Amino acid sequence: LGNSEVGLGELHYSLAINACAFSNVDKHGEIYAFEIATQLFDELVNSPDLKPTSRTYAWFIQCCGRLRVPDQLRYARTKNAFDRCCEDGLVDDFVMGRLIGAASDDLLLKLLAPAGYNGQRRNGRMNVSKLPDSWTSRTRKKKG
Numbered sequence: 001l002g003n004s005e006v007g008l009g010e011l012h013y014s015l016a017i018n019a020c021a022f023s024n025v026d027k028h029g030e031i032y033a034f035e036i037a038t039q040l041f042d043e044l045v046n047s048p049d050l051k052p053t054s055r056t057y058a059w060f061i062q063c064c065g066r067l068r069v070p071d072q073l074r075y076a077r078t079k080n081a082f083d084r085c086c087e088d089g090l091v092d093d094f095v096m097g098r099l100i101g102a103a104s105d106d107l108l109l110k111l112l113a114p115a116g117y118n119g120q121r122r123n124g125r126m127n128v129s130k131l132p133d134s135w136t137s138r139t140r141k142k143k144g
Contacts, residue, residue: 010053013044018059021066030067037063038077045084054139057085058098065102078103082111089137093128 017040023033041060045052064078082099085091100108109117115131128136 008050010044010050010056013040013050014053014056014059016040017056017063021059021063023067027068031069034063034067034069034073037067041081052084052088052090054085054090054092054095057081057088057090058095061095061102062098065098074102075104075107078107079111086132086135089134090139091128091131091135092139096128096131 017037020033020037020040023030025033037060041052041056044050044056060081061078064074064081078099082091082095082103085095099111103111115135128139
């Protein structure tokens with residue numbers, strides 16, 4: 001069955017992660033959707049052949065914020081995803097929008113303190129040009 005020559009790419013993983021974020025079921029179903037999203041995310045970021053994009057990180061962070069999972073797990077996985085995104089230089093407006101929507105005030109302060117964030121949310125946005133260059137070094141749009 002199927003075509004053995006067709007493989008999964010980053011977009012396939014990212015779309016499946018995004019679908020998990022919108023699992024509108026009971027709490028147990030959302031925990032299961034989170035487990036699936038986490039497994040897909042981990043497979044992608046650890047793949048020798050595929051690399052995550054900013055959308056991968058953004059949609060996984062959105063999963064962390066939307067799904068009803070224990071706070072400690074939400075905190076740890078959001079922090080891990082954002083830290084990796086920064087290391088990969090892929091933070092952009094899309095990632096920041098999802099992070100601001102998903103993270104608690106305390107987590108935002110911890111994650112964004114190196115960028116001079118002082119805890120003030122401004123209309124759910126943060127100017128990406130104010131972030132460290134290393135966090136945004138691989139994004140397509142020039143800052144400015």
